[in-house]
Amino acid sequence: MLTDIEIASQVTPKPITEIAADLGIQPDELELYGPYKAKISLSIRDRLKDRPNGKYVVVTAITPTPLGEGKTTVTVGLGQAFGKIGTRAIVAIRQPSLGPVFGIKGGAAGGGYSQIIPMEDFNLHLTGxxxxxxxxxxxxxxxxxxxxxxxxxxxxxxxxxxxxxxxxxxxxxxxxxxxxxxxxxxxxxxxxxxxxxxxxxxxxxxxxxxxxxxxxxxxxxxxxxxxxxxxxxxxxxxxxxxxxxxLKDALKPNLLQTLEHTPAIVHAGPFGNIAHGNSSVLADLIGLKLADVVVTEAGFGADLGFEKFCDIKCRVSGLKPDAAVLVATIRALKAHSGRYKIVAGKPLDPGLVTENLDALREGIGNLEKQIENVRRFGVPVVVAINQFPTDTPAEIELVREVALKAGAFDAVPTRVHSEGGEGGADLARAVLRATEEPNSFRPLYELDMPLTDKIEIIARELYGAGSVTYQPAAARALRTFTSMGYDKLPVCMAKTHLSLSGDPNLRGRPEGFELTVREARLSAGAGFIYPIIGEMRTMPGLGSKPGGLNVDIDDDGTIRGLF
The missing domain is CATH 3.30.1510.10 (Domain 2, N(10)-formyltetrahydrofolate synthetase)
Structure with missing residues (x-):
C-alpha cells in the first residue's frame, strides 16, 4: 500500500478560496497563506452570530496502544463521510507538534485516504x-x-x-x-x-x-x-x-481541506495527556455557524481528552456535544488482554492479527469502561470499529455485542483509511441518528468543590482508582492554590495515555489501584489546575531511531519520508 505522503501527493488540493466560498466565507474574511491554506478572520463571528449552530460531534477513543488506533483518521474520514451522505461537515482538529512528528509518532494529518492536505504543511510549520x-x-x-x-x-x-x-x-x-x-x-x-x-x-x-x-x-x-x-x-x-x-495572527483559525476537499479548521495543539488536548474553542464556534455538522477530536482516550473537552473546553465555549464517537480497534483490545506487547517500529505479534476471541474478551473491558465514561457525561456514543484487513467477522460481531450492551447507541465498522469517506458512510448515518437522541450533557463535577475532590472524582469515576495519594510537593501546591483563591478552577489531569491508571503497564480495565499525584501546577491564564500523575513528563524524549531520520527532500524540494 502507498504511504500516507504518497497518497496525499496524488491529490491536487482545490484552491482554498474555493473551499472558503463553498462555506460562505467572504473574501475579506480570508487571509491567504499561499494557494491551499488560509486564516479565518475573527470578524466572521459578528456576521454569523445570529445563524443557528450545526450539530456538534466529538471523537474520542479507547485507551490506545503505542501505535495509536486511528482516531484522527476516523475524525477526518467521518467528516468526508458526511459529505457522501449529503451533509455539509467541517473537521476541526489540532495542529501537530514538531516533537512527535520528528520523534516516534509521526504526523497527525490522519492516514490513508482520510487525511488533511497539504499534509507536509499541516505536519510542519503550517502558518507559524x-x-x-x-x-x-x-x-x-x-x-x-x-x-x-x-x-x-x-x-x-x-x-x-x-x-x-x-x-x-x-x-x-x-x-x-x-x-x-x-x-x-x-x-x-x-x-x-x-x-x-x-x-x-x-x-x-x-x-x-x-x-x-x-x-x-x-x-x-x-x-x-x-x-x-x-x-x-x-x-x-x-x-x-x-x-x-x-499571538495576534495565531488566534485566527487555519482553514485547510481533506483529500476529498471537506473543509478542515486546524487550530492550536495542546497535548491530550499533558495538557487539555483539544483544538480551539474559536474553531468550533466558527465551524458550527458554517456547517451542518462539526466533527472535532479530543486527544487520546475518553479518560483524557474527552473528559477535558467536557469539563474544561465546554465550560469556556458554552457548547455541548450532540454525540460522541468512540474509536476502537480489535488489535488494541487484544493488546489490552496483557498477552501481547506492542513496540512501535517492530512487527506486530502474530496473535494480534489472527482471530483470537479469548484475547479479545480479556481486553474488551477497556472498551466497556470508556463507553461508560462517555455516558457518564450524558452524551450518546457511537463506537467506530476502525477496521483492519485482519479483523474477522466473529471479532467484529463480538465488539458490537459488547459495545451495545455497555450502553453505546450503535457500533459500526469503518474503513475510512482504505476507502475514504465512502468507507465511513454507515458510521456517519449512525452518528446523525445519535445526534437526535435525548442528551443530558453535564460536567463531571461542580467548580465549587475542593480541588482534591475534583481530582478524586475523576480518578475514581473515570479511571477506576481505589484511592488517591498526594506527594508532599503536590499537597503543598494544592493548599497554596486554594489559599490564593484558585480552588474554583477545573483540573486538567496530566496522566499517561497508555492506561486508565497512572501506570502505562496496566492494560485493560484496571480497578482499585492507587493513583499518585506527584506535582500540581497552576495555569491561571488558561483557567485550570494541572495535577501531574506519576512519572508523566512535560518534555518528551526521542527514541533510539526517531522518525526524523527518514525525512529528507529531493532536488526539487519535494519532502520524502515524512510518513
Missing part, C-alpha cells in the same frame, strides 16, 4: 502558530528573569519561579537545566524546558474566545511567587501586551 506560541512563552520567561536581574522590584522569590521555557522539539536533556552561569549572564537558578504543546500559552490560545479574552488570560498567567508567597503575573512584569501582539 506554534512558533508564535513558543516566542510569546519565552518572551515572558526572558522578561521575568530580566526583572529579577534588574533589582528585582517585584520581590520575586527566586526559589518560586514557576515559568519554565518551551521549545517544539522532543529533547530530554532540557528537562532540568541551570541558567545564568557566567559573568554578566543573569542570576543562576535551576529551571527547565517543556514542549510547546504543553505551554500554558498554547492552552490560552486554544481557549480564548476573542482578542480581549486572549489579552486578559495572558495577563493572568502566574509566573512566580514573591517572598510573601503572593502570585506574580505576566501583567505584573509588563509583558502580557507584547505576548498578545505576538
Amino acid at each position: 502558530d506554534f512558533h508564535a506560541v513558543t516566542a510569546a512563552h519565552n518572551l515572558c520567561a526572558a522578561f521575568l528573569d530580566n526583572s529579577i536581574y534588574h533589582g528585582n522590584p517585584l520581590d520575586i522569590d527566586q526559589t518560586a519561579v514557576l515559568w519554565r521555557r518551551v521549545m517544539d522539539v522532543n529533547d530530554r536533556t532540557l528537562r532540568d537545566i541551570v541558567i545564568g552561569l557566567g559573568s554578566g549572564n543573569g542570576i543562576p537558578r535551576q529551571t527547565g524546558f517543556d514542549i510547546t504543546a504543553a505551554s500554558e500559552v498554547m492552552a490560552v490560545l486554544a481557549l480564548a474566545t476573542d482578542y480581549r479574552d486572549l489579552r486578559e488570560r495572558l495577563g493572568r498567567l502566574v509566573v512566580a511567587l514573591n517572598r510573601k508567597k503572593e502570585p506574580v503575573t505576566a501583567e505584573d512584569i509588563g509583558v502580557a501586551g507584547a505576548m498578545a501582539a505576538l
